[in-house]
Amino acid sequence: MATTALDRYQRLESGGLWRPDPDAQRRDVVVTFGEATLVISDKAGRALSHWSLPALRRENPDEVPALYSPGLDGGETLEISDTDMIEAIETVRGVISKSRPRPGRVRLLSAGGIALAIAGLMVLWLPGALREHTLSVVPEVKRVEIGRALAEEIERGAGRPCEDPLGLAALDVFRERMGVEEIRVMSASPRAAVALPGGVVVLDRSVIEDHEDPAVAAGYVIAARQGAPDPLGALLDAAGTRTTFRLLTTGRLPEAAIRRHSERLLAGAQPAVEDGILLAGFDGAGVPSRPYAFAIDVSGETVLPLIEGDPFRGREAPPVLSDSDWVSLQQICRE
Missing domain, CATH: 2.30.29.30 (Pleckstrin-homology domain (PH domain)/Phosphotyrosine-binding domain (PTB))
Structure with missing residues (x-):
């Protein structure tokens, strides 16, 4: 009763x-x-x-x-x-x-x-309820703050961020096109792409430099975000109830919790995402999925659903970046 x-x-x-x-x-x-x-x-x-x-x-x-x-x-x-x-x-x-x-x-x-x-x-009951309540009340500005703190910790293990001035200007255009708060390109990240709280995304330079089509880089951003629909929830799951309660009551996370989670993110593999969820992300972002699919598997055998289910198959997709912006972005890590 x-x-x-x-x-x-x-x-x-x-x-x-x-x-x-x-x-x-x-x-x-x-x-x-x-x-x-x-x-x-x-x-x-x-x-x-x-x-x-x-x-x-x-x-x-x-x-x-x-x-x-x-x-x-x-x-x-x-x-x-x-x-x-x-x-x-x-x-x-x-x-x-x-x-x-x-x-x-x-x-x-x-x-x-x-x-x-x-x-x-x-x-x-309490740990799960505490987690859900905390996630429901943490404001977006605090999520962005946590995401940036994680990105700064990730720099320790992913090399310095790339900061060529023309490349940064193009990166801001790319960020706006992808509808995220911030994108940082790292010089030596073990992960191709990591989605952090508050719409902060970290990319390895190879995502930008090794491909001719900006839709590939866009695909990595989409896959990272679709694979981590709530990055703050993942952080709290790993950090535990005490850290969750501290965030709820003080609005702060211990530096040690930020550091440990950044290490977990760099050591982990790229999260697997169901094809249907991934395709929905491409459709919502206005990005074709075929370029990303062939970047993952040049043969296309293991990514056939992404090729055949491309939301822009048979029609022209909106450009991800202009040619000049893409060339500038590819030079973001030059010395």
Whole structure:
């Protein structure tokens, strides 16, 4: 019964008025209903407080707006007018109240069972829920900041970035054409292309220099991004719950977590992407897939779906770059 009630209201959100202590001003906040907590955040998505649902108390029964406290002595309060959120909280409070242990030996056994259930919930549910909530509230500017920090760490193992002035100007045209935040070309990267949080992409110079058609370089950007649809999620998965919680509560990631993830990215293989997903990426970017396919396998045998499924097969594709920009971009790593 408890699971059904919790599932019904999962990820419900509403506004509220939060007071951290009796002498403080009330603040407009966003209240997110989770399976084990109420998360109180500011308008920018920063978490201000986490309240345990089992400990939640209603200070004014049957009145609206409803006034809640976390069951502590600190004077923290939360006022909610949204009827859906009040219904959700009261439903779960009722379920929890019915599940509270009874006196005697049965009470002791029930308390032990509830403790085990809560422990299991924390182990099995909290990491995934914490990850999803963190990803939902991290703003794009923070993702870009993390992506650039990773790119700077990657430089340590991928050689210095190429910075010929004419090449950089052409690279900016290419970046805009591909619809990404930033592209860096490295002089000696072990990975052809790496997609980072915030739309930051790192390319090895060979992607630019070894091919005559700019659609090949575009294909590497598309494949990297389609193979890593949420690079920040991959970072948090590798870094663990503690690092995720730190990002949620402070907006920062430890330098060690950035460094370790950059090393993992350089040591890993290019992610495999399903042909259908890859072709959708080419179609959305307005780039033919045939040049990239033949760059991967000159015989075409292992990339036949990319050749036959080219979204621009039989028709002219929009140019990726002008000839002059492509020539300049190919010279980006010259000394």
